[in-house]
Amino acid sequence: MFDINPYYVFTVLVVACGGIPKGYDEGGFSASIGLKSFQNDFDLNASHWKNNASGLANRKANITSFGVLGAAFGSILALALADRLGRLRCWQFFVALWASGILMQLFSSGILGFMLFARIWGGLGAGGLTVVAPLYLSEVAPAKSRGMIVSFFINYAASVTMSVTATQYRLVQAIPLIPVGIAFIGSLFLNDTPRWLASKDRSDEALIVLARLRGAREKQDHQLSSEYQEIQEQIIAKQQSLANVPIWTIIKEIATISTYRERFLLAIFMQTVAQWSGGNGITYYIPQIFEYAGVTGGNTSLITSGAYGIVKLVFTMIFTWGLIDIFGRRRCMLTGIGLQCITHVYMAIYMSIFVSTENKSASDAAIASVFIYAVGWSIGLCTVQYLYGTEIFPTRIRSVCYAANMAVHWFFQFAVVRVTPNMFVSFDVWGAYVFWALICFIGFVILGVWAPETKGIPMERMEELFAGRWWMGWRAKVDLTETPSGGKIQDQRNEKEFTTDIERF
Template sequence: MLSDKKYKCPLPSLWENNPTGLADRKANISSFGVLGAAFGSLLALVLSDRLGRLRSWQLFVILWGSGILMQIFSSRIIGFMLFARIWGGLGAGGLTVVAPLYLSEIAPAKSGGTVVSMYMVVLLLFLTIGFFINYAVKSTMPIDRTQYRLVQAIPLIPVGISFLCSFSLSDTPRWLASKDRNEEAIAVLTRLRSSNAADDPSLSHEYRDIQDQIRSRQQNLGEASFLTIVKEIAASSSYRKRFILGAVMQTVAQWSGGNGITYYIPEIFTYAGITGSNTSLITSGVYGVVKLIFTMLFTWGLVDIIGRRRCMLTGITLQCITHIYMSIYMSVFRTQTPSPNKSASDAAIASVFIYAVGWSIGLCTVQYLYGTEIYPTRIRSVCYATNMALHWFFQFAVVRVTPNMFVQLDIYGAYVFWALVCAVGFAVLGVPMERMEELFSGRWWMGWNARIFNNAIL
């Protein structure tokens, strides 16, 4: 925990009479890492093709790890800490692009989606572990530099091990083939499948598919530059509407409260009635477990059983309902004296967990599926790059403003805003994926006719 350079007391105690100043300081520390990630994700889209998936991954791990090291020794030096957060964020953002790309290209076609979805599950698993590490450290250690540095240093252990192990790996067959390194590509594919091209016809067939996809992509893109594709998106009605749909998805996903709540979940549980900082931290860990479990259910079951659209709309509905209740609780029951209503407080705590369910089965994951399904090959890379940029820049904005929203809007106002975003998102994104072509083929307002929109909510 940060402290002023002249004192050994926690950061909040230095701002007791200046809640806005405390909100600004916390928001800057939390959000600057996300700001770095926004630029890192764009950098990854350039480097992953030039350096390869594996070397890009190693580079971003070095950036992220060096940022963590700088943070470890930046206690009481706020400017250095903010720089370290941005520097490490470059690596973190790049990893969110390169890691799923690497996994998708080494996985067999029939299990590619499952392998890539493991990435999100592992992220949430370590996020959950992080909540419990914070609890253990806060419960057993005094608030000082050692406590802060230990919490910062722990993530370097698994990442350092994986970095060293990465030198025993090879780049993906697809990237190697795209660089005309065909012999290496075949050797890597043979090793990945534990098979031999001479004895296994399926391996030869898979490699031919890889080459066909590379040729198809090259023919589709031709010599078109990034700027040329952007102009085509602006000029084509279908491309333009698809682009806008993806942008709206990222906007709703980030501004509906998901990451704002996750980043500040201990404070939110305190607002909901959890007493004691240790209890708030352990409850935050349980919140992480709930998100992990329902993300796994979505990834390995719900998305195929009830479909993406129904999962998304169900999730948005749960988010909206819980935001409405929390706005009522924060404005009416939390301020009651001498103490808040116990039943209302218990319901508020429960609603936070219900919100976690809605976020996990809806916008948390569906936003990524949209980006892979609504764009034709020619515009996919440009639209994906833009989507990732919006994802991180909006996440930065949300994380940056959430503490100030709590102060300036008296907490409940933030929930009113998030509920309105969910309501608008439900209406705008309620068009079924399989009816996208029908939607894009006509005027924009035809998306609201009863036949399409009614089907979207059935």
Template sequence: MANINWYFIFNVVVISCGAIPKDYDEGGFSASVGLSSFKNDFNLNTSHWKGNESGLANRKANIPSFGVLGATFGSVIAVALDDYFGRLKSFRFFMVLWMAGMLMQIFSSGIYGLMLFARIWGGLGARGLTVASPLFLSEIAKACSRGLIVSIYMVVLLSFLTVGFFINYGANKHLPSARVQYRLVQSIALIATGFALICSFFVTDSPRWLASKDREDEAIAALSRLRKSDLSSADVALEVAVIQEQLSERRQKIVAIKSYRKRFMLALLMQIVAQWSGGMTFTYAGVDGGDQSLITSGAYGIVKLVFTTVFAWGLVDYFGRRRSMLTGIGIRNKSASDAAIASIFIYVVGWSIGLCTVQYLYGTEIFPTRIRGVCYAVNMAVHWFFQFAVVRVTPNLFRALNIWSAFLFWACICFVFLGLFAPETKKVSMEKMDKLLDCPWYMGWKAKVNL
């Protein structure tokens, strides 16, 4: 127990809580929209919209989708904040932004316009955190455990997503259909995020960001605390020296260096393909509304949580990114999701070990420090844009291609592009990524670098 680095663990746990706003929005808040108390307060009952069904459909769609609208802008804002103010201050800023938006949502009390404004406001914060948190985690981790550390973000995300469904189920069963019902459901996440915000004042900022701002003494001090080593430690000095060497050698713009362009396109492709992999089509795979909705969605979330945790602890740093990703894509097939409700969980196992985490991991580890924040923030903006696009066009795609053809289409995209382009990055230090990617794009699958 004496060798356990509790301070490093504390940093990882606190920063991983940046996943809570996104996942609780997709689990707790999204499910609370279906509670009778929420429907009564925001006039979402079908009986009030007879003859104007399209008006009701638009109202139902706007409340959740406005959060995604804020998401894209939140990622863009993160471009400026993460590099200028630092990873830690950005984390606090976006956390406060989301908490303010959530409080507005909770107390909007049936005022539809205020709810939409609050959804955009909260979306800015929640999705800004999807940039700040994984970026922070990747920069404080060692190369040998970076996959595990960044994957913890997804474990926290899926934990609260799953909890959100069951909190809704409990509120629906045991609380009266009044405002307190949905307010309680939506406010639960504020407890955990508030605690994380307070704890963040005891967290060390990213040594790589500090070094990029020529704050070498602070970078060494931060790294020594994170590595549980003396300031004079040879390992700490070597790690800082490698970081500084990369910073001094790379001062050109992204577009001016072939390696930078290639990394940017790889991370961008990963985010696009992850959205076009069928992972957002749970409803079409066999679970849609009815009495089974909350329980089945909660069980679906548990399976995602379990296998993402297994992936984080046993696969991503041992078997590597490519092998896990391609195995997951292979498991996720249309016949599995067609067979029965139970078979849907085979489908989600593939998602958990394939593209659930790897898309975040690639985006945070392949860029040099100076441009990591900008590139990853742009990647996440594209992530949210394509997530909105996929949700919007999926029904039409299924009608045009038939469901099995659509899944085959997604599988081909994943295998062709990612199978050729994506290199194996496990145990490769961030400072050696340029050597790993120094090959034609179609030979990425064969790329190697001496560790």
């Protein structure tokens, strides 16, 4: 094992800051629209919309969701640019894109159209970073890394210490420019990943960078040489697998080879349930959710929202960084969906019966259920579907499937964030919780029978795990004591057979 060195730590910290834009958009910006100063500038005061609740919901939803819409296209753009520009230059490009969007957002000065354009523009950068930053980290780290930041408390500080002027919300929204700007300056001292450099036939440079990351003093270091040789072999294998293969051929393989199709549809279904089960709808409007649950006072709501963010952060870190490999993917996912469903059911009952009765016990239980929901979301569909997406696909189709998964993720997240305020108006809040509860119940049943346990299964043997009927996935197992008879061999056979069929056609 290589010793961790300052350059490696510096690299990880700099690149991981690429997660701040998305995390802050869900936390800091989403809460900032609740500040009185922002509401005054963009006409979001409820008193101005007494006879048009839907109009107010539409305006709030557009401002919040357009950043997510931009992120959807940004993630697709990143997949097109990452190999061409390199991981580092692509990271810097998307940071600049996001920062310029934030600056436009800060000085939109109540102009709704300009704010919406700035949200989409900045969203392009935030979405691109969600693809490039993990890609960079996965190529420089011996083990996977993950990070998350949620910042409701900044909004609270601004709300109690600053006057209700445009400067108040501008400061709140500008805060993430500081760490990301510092990270951008730091990136000027970094190199691109050894894997990307090697893929561009820059072998000497790749080896030097790898030695720098691992703290190896000499390029002849045995462990360094072994890791570099493994990188070269993986690149050669990927190039051979994808040589002269048009993307439409890969798409046809996914559609016509049953095992590819099943895995692809499973990953898409997981993303669908994750987005429509209420996770991001609640996160983006969490101050409003706590007010519905009985938390009174704007500042108190922000404090509670900050606590909600901490609960999400802690449980996501605990399960992502260890327990998910102890309990398994299935158990974490189903437990999480189950907790989501139960809390949705209670909130639906509370919103339909107790919300106007001033029943403190019912209100306290509603507040507690929101935090329980955060735990369920964090240990389940906040993370598991991404892990499945990196494990179950063979190299040949992985990039295409990953692109499709991220596109579904972002477009559905945009849809959820966009319609949630309208759902609260049209369905009287409790109806929204009924909808989310139904999605969780359906997801629990279908994923319970479909999704196999992938913990500890080598990627080259995933074919065996998906060899049976899809509804028997809950029983699927791979005997790791036996020599693989399917797995990679079968995947390669499928690839060759389909390629031959295409050529004949």
